[in-house]
Amino acid sequence: MTLLRWLALVLGLALLASRAEAIEVKEVTTPLGIKAWLVEDRSTPVVALSFSFPSGSAGDPENRTGLTSLTASLLTDGAGTLDAQAFKRRQEDASVSLGFGASLDHVGGSLRLLSAHRDEAFELLRLAVSEPRFDPERIEQRRSQMIVGLSQADQRPAAVAQRTLMATLFAGHPYGANPLGTKEDLQAVTAEQIRERAASVLTRNGLIVAAVGDIDAAELSRQLDRAFGGLPAGAVRADLPGWTSPSRPRTVTLERAAPQSAVLIALPAIPRDDPDWHAAVVLAHILGGGQQSRLFTEVREKRGLAYSVSASLRTQRKASLLVISTGSAGEKVPDTLRVIKSELVRLREGATEQELAEARTYLSGSLALLLDSSGSVANLLHGLQVDRQPPDYLDRRAALIGAVKAEDVRRVARRLLREEAMTTVVVGKPPAAAGPAAEP
Amino acid sequence: MRRRAALGGLLAGALLTPRASALAGLLQVNRRPSESFVLPNGLQVVVLPSHRAPIVTQMLVYKVGSADETFGQTGIAHFLEHMMFKGTGTLAAGELSRTVARHGGRDNAFTDFDMTGYHQTIAADRLELVMRMEADRMVNLRILDGELRPERQVVLEERRMRVDNVPSELLDEAARELLFGVHKPYSMPTAGYADDVKKLGVAELAAFYRRFYAPNNAALIVAGDTTAEAVRKLAEKYYGPIPARRVEPRKRPAEGGADLPQRVVRADARVPEPRWSRDFLAPSYRVGETRYAHALQVLTRLFGGSETSRLSRALVARDRIALSARSGYGSASLGLTSFEIAVQPARGRSVAEVEAAVGEQMKMVFDGGVTAEEVERAQNQLLAAAIYSQDSLASGPRLYGSVLATGGSIAQIDGWPQAIAAVRPEDVVAAARHVWRDEGAVTSLLTPAEGWK
Numbered sequence: 009m010t011l012l013r014w015l016a017l018v019l020g021l022a023l024l025a026s027r028a029e030a031i032e033v034k035e036v037t038t039p040l041g042i043k044a045w046l047v048e049d050r051s052t053p054v055v056a057l058s059f060s061f062p063s064g065s066a067g068d069p070e071n072r073t074g075l076t077s078l079t080a081s082l083l084t085d086g087a088g089t090l091d092a093q094a095f096k097r098r099q100e101d102a103s104v105s106l107g108f109g110a111s112l113d114h115v116g117g118s119l120r121l122l123s124a125h126r127d128e129a130f131e132l133l134r135l136a137v138s139e140p141r142f143d144p145e146r147i148e149q150r151r152s153q154m155i156v157g158l159s160q161a162d163q164r165p166a167a168v169a170q171r172t173l174m175a176t177l178f179a180g181h182p183y184g185a186n187p188l189g190t191k192e193d194l195q196a197v198t199a200e201q202i203r204e205r206a207a208s209v210l211t212r213n214g215l216i217v218a219a220v221g222d223i224d225a226a227e228l229s230r231q232l233d234r235a236f237g238g239l240p241a242g243a244v245r246a247d248l249p250g251w252t253s254p255s256r257p258r259t260v261t262l263e264r265a266a267p268q269s270a271v272l273i274a275l276p277a278i279p280r281d282d283p284d285w286h287a288a289v290v291l292a293h294i295l296g297g298g299q300q301s302r303l304f305t306e307v308r309e310k311r312g313l314a315y316s317v318s319a320s321l322r323t324q325r326k327a328s329l330l331v332i333s334t335g336s337a338g339e340k341v342p343d344t345l346r347v348i349k350s351e352l353v354r355l356r357e358g359a360t361e362q363e364l365a366e367a368r369t370y371l372s373g374s375l376a377l378l379l380d381s382s383g384s385v386a387n388l389l390h391g392l393q394v395d396r397q398p399p400d401y402l403d404r405r406a407a408l409i410g411a412v413k414a415e416d417v418r419r420v421a422r423r424l425l426r427e428e429a430m431t432t433v434v435v436g437k438p439p440a441a442a443g444p445a446a447e448p
Numbered sequence: 449m450r451r452r453a454a455l456g457g458l459l460a461g462a463l464l465t466p467r468a469s470a471l472a473g474l475l476q477v478n479r480r481p482s483e484s485f486v487l488p489n490g491l492q493v494v495v496l497p498s499h500r501a502p503i504v505t506q507m508l509v510y511k512v513g514s515a516d517e518t519f520g521q522t523g524i525a526h527f528l529e530h531m532m533f534k535g536t537g538t539l540a541a542g543e544l545s546r547t548v549a550r551h552g553g554r555d556n557a558f559t560d561f562d563m564t565g566y567h568q569t570i571a572a573d574r575l576e577l578v579m580r581m582e583a584d585r586m587v588n589l590r591i592l593d594g595e596l597r598p599e600r601q602v603v604l605e606e607r608r609m610r611v612d613n614v615p616s617e618l619l620d621e622a623a624r625e626l627l628f629g630v631h632k633p634y635s636m637p638t639a640g641y642a643d644d645v646k647k648l649g650v651a652e653l654a655a656f657y658r659r660f661y662a663p664n665n666a667a668l669i670v671a672g673d674t675t676a677e678a679v680r681k682l683a684e685k686y687y688g689p690i691p692a693r694r695v696e697p698r699k700r701p702a703e704g705g706a707d708l709p710q711r712v713v714r715a716d717a718r719v720p721e722p723r724w725s726r727d728f729l730a731p732s733y734r735v736g737e738t739r740y741a742h743a744l745q746v747l748t749r750l751f752g753g754s755e756t757s758r759l760s761r762a763l764v765a766r767d768r769i770a771l772s773a774r775s776g777y778g779s780a781s782l783g784l785t786s787f788e789i790a791v792q793p794a795r796g797r798s799v800a801e802v803e804a805a806v807g808e809q810m811k812m813v814f815d816g817g818v819t820a821e822e823v824e825r826a827q828n829q830l831l832a833a834a835i836y837s838q839d840s841l842a843s844g845p846r847l848y849g850s851v852l853a854t855g856g857s858i859a860q861i862d863g864w865p866q867a868i869a870a871v872r873p874e875d876v877v878a879a880a881r882h883v884w885r886d887e888g889a890v891t892s893l894l895t896p897a898e899g900w901k
Contacts, residue, residue, distance in 0.1 A: 051500050054839045093765055096755045100825065103832035122835060149764070152794060153771050159720035165613060221839075265717060268608035299533075299545040299555075309542060312601025315609055335609050366550045373552015377569050379501045381840040 033389065033399040036219075038229040040237040044217035045389045045399060046228055049382065055126065055221035056382035057119040057133075058390035062214035064114045065187035066248055066324075074189015075197055078150055079205045080108040080115050085146040087135035092146050095132070102128040106136060112183055113325045114394070115209050120383055123222045130231040137210050138238045142202050155191050165270035165435040166335070168262060173272045173331075173433045176260055181251050183327060211242025218389035221382040251327045259432040269341050269436025273332040273348060276429050278420070280323050280395050286408045287416035288321060288330070288424065293367045294359045294417070295319045295351070296332055300366065302351050307334065313344045323395070330424055338437035345432065352425045358418035372406045482848070483676035484858050487683060489692045490664025492852060495679045496671035496844040504575050504672035507567040507845035508582050509853045511667070512660035514640070515561040515633030515783065516698055520647075523640015524656050526559040527603050527648055532566065533557070534595045536588035541595055544581045551577065561634055562782045563853035567845065572673035576682055583686035586661055591650050600645065607639040616723070616894055619714040623892045626712055627727050627786060629705035634783060662693040667852040669845040700783025702736070704729040710890040715899050722900040724802050725790040727890045730883045732781035734855050741779045742867045743879035744787060748777040749826035750818060750876070751809070752789060758809055759789070769797050769805050782854045787883050799893065799900060813880050818873050830868050 034046040065076045084099070084106055086092040099106060102125035108117045117137075121129035161167040171186060178184030215236060219228050253276035278288055296303040296319025307317045317334040336344040359367075378384050392401055484494045514525045534541040548555040553570030555578075568578040611617040621637050628635040639645075668687065670679045730744060731737045752759040752775030759773040772792045778785055793802050837843040851861055893900060 049500065051498075052835075052839045054836060056839075093756060093761065100754060100756055100829060103829065103836075105836075120836065122832065145768075149768075149771065156721050156771060156792070156795075163615075163718045163720055267612040268605065298549050299542065300549050305542075308602055310598060312598030312605070315602050315606035335605065337605065337608060366546070369552050370549045373571060374554065376501065376503060376552070376571070377554055379503070380842050383839075 033402065034225055035399060036225045036228055036232075038233045038237070040233045042212060042215060042217065042232045042236050044219055044228060044232060045393060046218075046223070046225055047220045047385060047389065048222075048224055049220060050222050052382070053123040053222050054382050055119075055121050055123060055129075055219065055223045056386040057121075057217065057219050058116070058383070058386035059118075059215065059217040060114040060116040060390065060394065061209050061211065062114060062216070063209050063245055064112050065110045065185070066112045066182035067209075067245075068182070068185060068187075068189075069201070071193055072189075072197055072201060073185045073193045074154060074187070075193075075201060075205050076110040076115060076209065077188050078147075078154060078194065078197060079202050079209070080110045081150050081154075082142055082146060082202065083108045083117075083136045083140050083206070085150065086141040086143050087132075088139040088141075090135065091141070091143060095135070098128070099132060102132075104129040104132055106132055108136070110187060112187060116390075118383065118386070126223070126227070126231065130235045133235040134238065137236065140206060142199055142206075144199060147199055147202065151194055151197065154188060154194055158186075158188060158191055158194075161188070163264070165264050165266045165268070168264065169270040169272045169433045169435040172260055172262060172435065173274055173431065176258060176433065177254065177274060177329070177431055178251065178327070181326075182248055183251065183324060207240075208242075210239055212236060212239050213242035213244070215239075216390060216393045218386045218393065220386040220389065248326050253327075254429055254431060257428055257430045257432075259434070261438065262433075262435045263438060264435050266436045267337060268335045269338050269434055271332075271334045271336065271341060271344060272433045273345075274431045275330045275424055275426065277321055277323075277328040277330040277424055279328050284416065284420045284423065287412045287420040289371060290364065290367045290409065290412045291355070291359075291417050291420050291424065292319050292321050292330060293371055294363050295355055297367070298370065302355065303332065303334075303348060306347050306351055307344060311343070311347065313340050313347065317348075339439045341434055341436070342439055345434075349427065352427070352430075356418075356421050356425050358414055358421065361414060364412070364414055364417060368410055368412070371409050375405070482858060482861075485676075485680060487663065487688055489688065489690060490662075491683070491687050491690075492667040493679065493683050494667065494669045494848050494852070494858065495674065495676040496669065496848070497673075497675060498671060498841060498844075499673050501841070502572045502673045503569060503841070504572045504670060504674050505567060505569045505841060505845050506575065506578050506582060507565055507669045507671075507849050508586075509563050509565045509667045509669070509849040510661060511562070511665045511698070511853050512564055513560050513562045513853075514636060514638040515700065516660065517633075517636060517640075519631040519636060521644055521652060521656075522636045523603065523607075523638075523645040524648055524652060525564055526638055526640060527600070527645060528653050528656055529557050529559045529564050529566075530599050530603055531591050531596065531653060532585055532589060534592070534599070535590050536584050537590065538588070539581060539584060544585065547581065548578060553578070559638055560850075561638060563849065565849055565853075569672075569841075575670070575674060575678075576686075579682050579686045583690065586663065586666070586687070587690050589657060589661075591653050591657070593650050596650055596653070600648070603640075603645055604642060607642060607645070611637065611639050612642075615714060615716040615718050618716075619712065619892055619894050622712045622714065623725075623727060623890050626705050626710040626890045627729060627888070628784070629701065629703075632705065633700055635705070658693075660695060662695055663687055663690045664692040665695040667849065669848045669852075671844045672841055698782060700735060702784070704784065704888045707887045709886045710888070711893070712890060713893045713895065713899075715895045715897050717897040719894055719896050721792070721795075722799075722896065723790070723792055723894040724799065725788060725892045726806070727786045727788050727892070728883050728885065729888050730777060730785050730787040732783065732785040732854070733779050733851075733860065734781065735783050737882055740875075740879040740882055742864075743871050743875040744777050744883065745779060745830060745868065746823055746826045746871045747813075747818075747876045747879055748775045748787065749829055750822045751775050751813070751880075753826070754829070758812070759791075759806070762809055763791065763802075763805050767805060768794055769801055770794055773806075780850045780854045780856065803891075810880070810884050813877060814884075818876050820873055823871065823873050823876060827868055827871065831865060834865065 036044045068075045105120040303317045307313050314334045314336045319332045322329045551574050555568040557566045624635040733741050763770040763773040770791045775789045777787045
C-alpha cells in the first residue's frame with residue numbers, strides 16, 4: 009500500500025471503507041535546520057514541492073502596492089548567469105515546472121519535477137531564490153503585463169466585486185490594498201525596491217515546505233539544504249496590525265455594463281484556532297458547500313436565479329471571513345439577495361439532523377478526493393502547516409468533524425450569521441437599467 | 449479562439465518508446481495498463497486501474513454534443529445535460545448529486561461540441577452505487593415542465609456568466625461563424641443562442657434524449673482503485689440490460705466557412721487593451737489531412753507553446769512587440785478543427801506591426817524550416833506532459849473520453865508517443881504549409897470601444 013493510499017484512509021475514507029491504518033507524515037529536519045513534511049510515494053516518477061515564505065502582499069510598502077507580486081513573478085525570469093530565456097530553456101529541457109506567486113500573507117512557490125532530473129530541478133530552485141537577476145527588460149515586461157492585467161480585471165465584474173469587498177472590509181488595513189497593485193504604484197516601483205523586497209522575503213525564517221512523491225527523507229534533506237541552505241536566516245518580522253470587524257451592515261453597488269451582476273456577501277468568521285472551527289466548516293457546507301446546500305437549492309434549483317452560488321470560509325493571518333458568492337442578471341439581484349438573507353436567518357435556527365449527518369460524511373470523504381495528484385497532496389500538506397496544524401491532524405480530522413453536534417452548528421450560526429455585520433457588494437447593471445425579467 | 453481544451457498532447461496510459469536518445473530519460477515510466485471491452489448492447493468500456501488511493505472515477509461520455517444540434521434549437525445538448533440531474537422513475541430531482549455527496553463523493557458534467565460527459569469521484573467501494581444511478585438516467589430520465597422552467601433560467605445565467613459577460617467569448621462566437629460557416633456544427637455556441645434556449649421545452653429535450661442517449665452511443669471509463677473484472681461485472685448488471693437503439697451517424701462538414709481571408713472586429717467598451725488572433729482551419733485526427741495531426745502538435749509546441757517558443761522569443765523577448773504570443777491546436781475533434789495564433793500586443797504597438805511580426809515568423813518556418821533540435825525539444829515537452837498526467841487520477845478519463853467521443857480508438861491513444869516521436873522536421877514544415885494558408889483564415893481583433901490603430 010502506498011502512502012497516498014494510507015493518507016486517503018485516514019482522511020476519512022476509512023469511515024466508509026472500514027480499513028483504518030495509522031499514517032505518519034514524515035517530519036524532516038535537514039542538517040541546516042530546514043523543516044519539511046514529506047509523503048513518500050513511488051508509484052509515479054514525479055516529485056511535487058509546495059513551499060512558502062511568511063510575508064506576502066500585505067507587506068507591500070506604502071504607495072508600492074503590487075511590489076511583492078511583481079517580485080515573485082520575476083524570480084523565474086533569470087538567475088545567476090542565466091538570463092530569462094536561458095533559465096526557461098533549462099527548465100523546459102529538464103521538464104521542470106517552477107513558479108512563484110504572492111498571496112496576502114505569503115510568497116508561495118511550487119516545484120514539480122521528474123525524478124530523473126532531480127538535481128537540475130533543485131539547482132534551478134536554488135538559483136531562483138538565491139540569485140534572481142531582476143534584469144531591467146524583464147522588470148519592464150512584467151510591470152506592463154501586470155498593468156494590462158489590472159485594466160482587464162477592472163472589466164470583469166467578479167474581479168471588481170472581490171477587489172471592492174476587500175477594500176471595503178479592510179479600509180486602512182494592509183489587507184485592503186490590491187495585492188496586484190495599482191497602476192500608479194506599479195509604475196513607481198524601482199529595481200532597487202524589488203531587490204530589497206526579495207531580500208526581506210526570501211529567508212529561512214518561517215519557511216514552510218511540503219514534499220510528495222518519488223523521494224526519500226535523506227534525499228529530500230540533501231536537496232532542501234542545497235536549494236534553501238544559502239538563504240540568510242532573516243530577521244523577525246513586524247506583525248501586521250489587528251483588524252476590527254464591521255459592526256454595521258454595508259452595501260456597495262458599482263455599475264458595470266455586464267449582463268450578469270457579480271454578488272459577494274461577507275460575514276466576519278472565526279479564526280482557525282477557535283474551538284468552534286469545525287462547526288463553522290460544517291455550517292458553511294450546509295449553507296453553500298455543494299449541490300445539496302441550502303443556497304444551491306433555494307437560489308438555483310427552486311428559483312433559477314443564478315448558475316453558481318456558494319459559501320466558503322476564507323482565513324488569513326489576521327482575519328477570517330464567511331463569503332457567499334453568486335451571479336445573477338441585474339434585474340434578479342434584489343430577489344437573489346432577499347432569498348440569501350432569508351436563508352441566513354433560517355439557518356440561525358440550526359440545521360436538521362439529516363443535513364448534519366450528510367455534511368459529516370461529505371466533509372470526511374471529500375478531503376480524500378483531493379489526493380488526485382502529488383501536487384494536490386503537497387498543497388494540502390502545505391496548507392495544514394500554514395494553519396499551524398500538527399502532522400497528526402489528518403488522523404484526527406474525521407473525528408473532529410464527526411463530533412460536531414446540532415447545538416454546535418446552531419451556536420456558531422448565531423455567532424456568524426448576523427445581518428448587522430454583513431458587507432454586500434454588487435457589480436453590474438442596476439435593476440432599473442437592466443429592465444424586466446425575460447420570463448416569470 | 450478556444451474551441452476546446454487541447455487534449456491531444458496529454459496521454460496517460462501510454463507506452464513510451466520514443467526514437468530520440470534525449471527522450472531516454474523519460475522512459476522510466478511503467479506502462480499504466482488499460483483494459484477495454486464492449487457490452488453486447490454496444491457500450492464501450494475502458495478501465496484504467498490505479499491503486500494509489502482508494503477512490504474511483506466513473507465517466508460516462510455520450511457521443512453527442514452541441515455540434516449535433518440544428519439552428520433554431522441551439523443549446524439543447526447543454527440544457528439536457530442540466531436536466532439529467534433531475535429525476536427518473538426512482539430518483540427524485542437532485543437526488544443523484546445528493547447521494548454522491550452523502551457518500552463523500554463529487555459529481556459533475558460538461559457539454560462540448562462533440563461530446564457530453566457525466567462523472568463522479570467517490571470511495572472505491574461505492575462504484576456500484578454511482579453506476580446504478582448513471583445507468584438509470586441513461587433510459588429513465590423524466591423531463592417535467594415544472595423543473596425545466598427554473599432550470600432554463602439557470603442555463604441562461606450560465607450563458608451570461610460564460611459568454612455574455614466575456615467580450616472575448618462573444619468575439620469567438622463571431623469568429624467561429626466565419627471559420628466554420630454560419631449555422632454550422634462548430635459555429636453554433638455550445639451554450640446556445642439565448643433566443644433558442646428560451647424556446648426549448650419538454651418535447652424538444654425529450655426527443656433529443658431519445659435520439660442520442662443509448663448504450664451504443666456512449667463510452668464508459670472507470671479509473672482508480674478497481675479491476676477490469678469488477679467493472680465488467682457491474683457494467684453488465686447495470687448498463688447491460690439497456691437495449692441498443694438505432695442512432696444516426698453524426699455529420700460534420702469537410703469544408704470551412706469561406707475561401708477568402710476573413711476579418712472580424714469587436715469594439716467593446718468593456719475591453720481595456722486590444723488583442724489579436726488568427727485562426728486557420730486545420731485537420732483533426734478524423735477529418736482533413738489527418739496525417740498532419742501529430743506534426744501539428746509538435747509545430748504548435750515549438751512555434752508558440754511556451755516562453756522559449758519562436759513566437760515568444762521574437763515578439764516578446766527580442767522585439768517587445770507583444771506582452772504574450774502563443775499558438776494552440778487541438779486534434780481531438782470529430783470534424784475539422786482550428787490552429788490558432790494569439791497575441792497580446794505591447795502598449796502602443798499597431799495591428800500592422802503585430803501582423804508583420806507574426807507573418808515573418810511563419811515565413812521563417814516556410815523558408816528556413818525547423819531544426820532537429822527544436823523538434824526534439826518539443827517532443828520531449830509533449831512526452832513529459834504525458835508522464836505528469838499519469839500523476840493525476842482525473843486526467844485519464846478526460847483523455848479517453850475525448851478521444852473515444854470523437855471517433856478515436858484506444859490503439860490511437862497507445863500509439864500516440866510513438867507517433868509524436870516519429871515526427872521529423874520536414875513533417876512539421878509540411879504541416880505548417882498545409883494549415884497556414886490565407887484562404888479561409890480568420891483574423892479577430894478585440895479592441896476598446898474607440899478601436900485600435
